[in-house]
Amino acid sequence: TPHSAKPDWHARARALTIDGRAWIDGQRVDAASGATFDKHSPVDGRRLAAVARGEAEDVDRAVRSARSAFEDGRWSRKAPAARKRILLRWSELITAARDELALLETLDMGKPIQYALGVDVAATARTIAWYGEAIDKVYDEIAPTGSNALALITREAMGVIGCIVPWNYPMIMAAWKLGPALATGNSVVMKPSERSPLTALKLAELAVQAGIPPGVFNVVPGYGHEAGEALALHMDVDAIGFTGSTRTGRRMLDYASRSNLKRVWNELGGKSAFLVFPDHQDPALAARTVAGAMYFNQGESCNAPSRVLVHASIADDFVAVLREEAPKYRPGDPLDASTVMGALVDEAQLRTVMGYIESGRAEGARCIVGGEQARTGSGGPYVEPTLFDGVTPQMKIAREEIFGPVLSVLRFQDEAEAVALANGTDYGLQASVWSHDINRAHRVARALRAGTVHVNQYDEDDITVPFGGYRQSGNGRDKSLHALEKYTELKTTWLRI
Numbered sequence: 001t002p003h004s005a006k007p008d009w010h011a012r013a014r015a016l017t018i019d020g021r022a023w024i025d026g027q028r029v030d031a032a033s034g035a036t037f038d039k040h041s042p043v044d045g046r047r048l049a050a051v052a053r054g055e056a057e058d059v060d061r062a063v064r065s066a067r068s069a070f071e072d073g074r075w076s077r078k079a080p081a082a083r084k085r086i087l088l089r090w091s092e093l094i095t096a097a098r099d100e101l102a103l104l105e106t107l108d109m110g111k112p113i114q115y116a117l118g119v120d121v122a123a124t125a126r127t128i129a130w131y132g133e134a135i136d137k138v139y140d141e142i143a144p145t146g147s148n149a150l151a152l153i154t155r156e157a158m159g160v161i162g163c164i165v166p167w168n169y170p171m172i173m174a175a176w177k178l179g180p181a182l183a184t185g186n187s188v189v190m191k192p193s194e195r196s197p198l199t200a201l202k203l204a205e206l207a208v209q210a211g212i213p214p215g216v217f218n219v220v221p222g223y224g225h226e227a228g229e230a231l232a233l234h235m236d237v238d239a240i241g242f243t244g245s246t247r248t249g250r251r252m253l254d255y256a257s258r259s260n261l262k263r264v265w266n267e268l269g270g271k272s273a274f275l276v277f278p279d280h281q282d283p284a285l286a287a288r289t290v291a292g293a294m295y296f297n298q299g300e301s302c303n304a305p306s307r308v309l310v311h312a313s314i315a316d317d318f319v320a321v322l323r324e325e326a327p328k329y330r331p332g333d334p335l336d337a338s339t340v341m342g343a344l345v346d347e348a349q350l351r352t353v354m355g356y357i358e359s360g361r362a363e364g365a366r367c368i369v370g371g372e373q374a375r376t377g378s379g380g381p382y383v384e385p386t387l388f389d390g391v392t393p394q395m396k397i398a399r400e401e402i403f404g405p406v407l408s409v410l411r412f413q414d415e416a417e418a419v420a421l422a423n424g425t426d427y428g429l430q431a432s433v434w435s436h437d438i439n440r441a442h443r444v445a446r447a448l449r450a451g452t453v454h455v456n457q458y459d460e461d462d463i464t465v466p467f468g469g470y471r472q473s474g475n476g477r478d479k480s481l482h483a484l485e486k487y488t489e490l491k492t493t494w495l496r497i
């Protein structure tokens with residue numbers, strides 16, 4: 001009806017005022033140096049904000065604020081049920097601000113507005129609420145010791161958690177850290193990606209409105225080698241919750257070893273395999289599923305199933321379905337509510353992705369869909385959904401994380417080869433097995449070296465299960481009650497009775 005006209009996201013974008021200052025001690029502040037960096041939108045190139053360029057001095061100020069909040073107990077010593085009420089209010093405020101948050105996310109990193117709203121904001125609100133709901137239902141333990149004493153095993157908040165997050169799901173990655181870290185009573189200093197700093201700042205504003213005391217959640221935007229390094233090296237930070245590339249994750253361990261041996265929780269890259277066996281009854285469904293999961297978020301997902309391993313006997317038919325399916329994800333204007341693929345985060349990412357596409361061609365893979373920069377109205381970093389057939393395991397596109405909409409098809413002859421191929425990278429984030437032979441499905445799922453294995457599906461939208469990787473995809477797990485372990489210390493207390 002005329003009254004339910006769709007929102008005009010372009011008009012809203014023009015009307016939006018964006019504050020790029022840092023959040024320290026419950027207030028907006030400029031960087032101590034007064035420095036800023038310009039954040040441009042990949043959607044249309046426009047300058048969104050001058051963002052505070054935090055450095056060591058700003059990080060130190062935020063850590064001191066976080067420490068004093070932790071020590072005075074204004075959050076850390078509240079009853080869990082009291083923290084719960086505030087987290088639930090925060091979640092409600094996030095939902096109430098959904099249009100603004102979604103718009104900021106889309107303008108900042110280029111994803112389609114319908115997913116920013118329906119996936120990113122929704123998952124962020126749900127994550128905060130879930131940890132709020134959980135935290136007054138978690139009990140500690142008494143050990144079954146044989147002596148005349150009670151041994152209590154309790155979990156205590158660590159103190160100050162540094163969170164360093166990437167740009168591909170800025171809000172969700174922030175929420176996966178904030179939910180468990182704050183619910184358990186810690187204070188947080190967050191360093192969002194310089195490529196997408198805006199929604200974290202808005203989340204901090206809403207947190208204070210919800211009643212999270214000043215100093216408990218601080219956001220210092222800035223560059224990795226400045227604010228990020230200062231946070232990871234800080235002597236008064238107890239743990240780093242990091243999500244990002246394997247390369248930077250390696251540095252996190254180095255920073256910890258050079259400073260105070262803070263705990264480092266790394267959630268890193270992936271090159272997830274999607275295995276299709278000839279005993280699956282609906283290979284076309286498998287093809288549609290892998291295309292949907294691969295091209296979602298412009299292929300900028302750590303768990304993108306970027307390698308399809310297909311049994312040679314069904315590979316030609318499978319590829320024929322993919323060839324029909326992939327072009328449906330053609331990029332469009334991210335602010336148009338019907339767009340399914342948006343812009344890559346920036347021109348640098350465009351060059352990286354185009355470089356991988358060139359390498360695939362140069363190494364002899366056949367590019368059968370896409371392979372080009374997309375022609376959209378605004379120019380900008382848009383890439384066609386791309387499909388390579390005839391990929392072999394030694395090729396760069398089969399081994400390295402591309403972080404763009406590029407899907408590679410490899411063929412296998414038998415189950416052992418499929419498993420060896422799947423496990424044949426440095427990563428181990430996720431995998432998917434498509435088979436209707438129950439024994440095979442279990443056997444292969446067990447043999448795969450990955451933190452999550454999907455059987456006959458590829459969904460990843462449930463906060464109740466752990467998320468994380470084997471090997472160089474990281475350690476620790478985000479989501480679920482297991483994430484509470486990352487931000488708490490285990491204490492044993494002996495009581496003579």
Ligand code: NAD
Binds near residue numbers: 164167268429
């Ligand atoms: P990145 O490693 O370049 O940056 C991540 C964060 O680290 C940013 O905030 C950045 O500023 C900071 N950083 C960069 N260099 C630093 C340094 N020298 N010292 C301190 N901090 C530094 O990663 P990205 O490009 O932002 O994100 C993409 C990567 O994240 C991909 O590899 C993707 O697979 C991974 N990722 C993993 C998960 C997961 O849960 N496993 C989820 C999302 C993304």
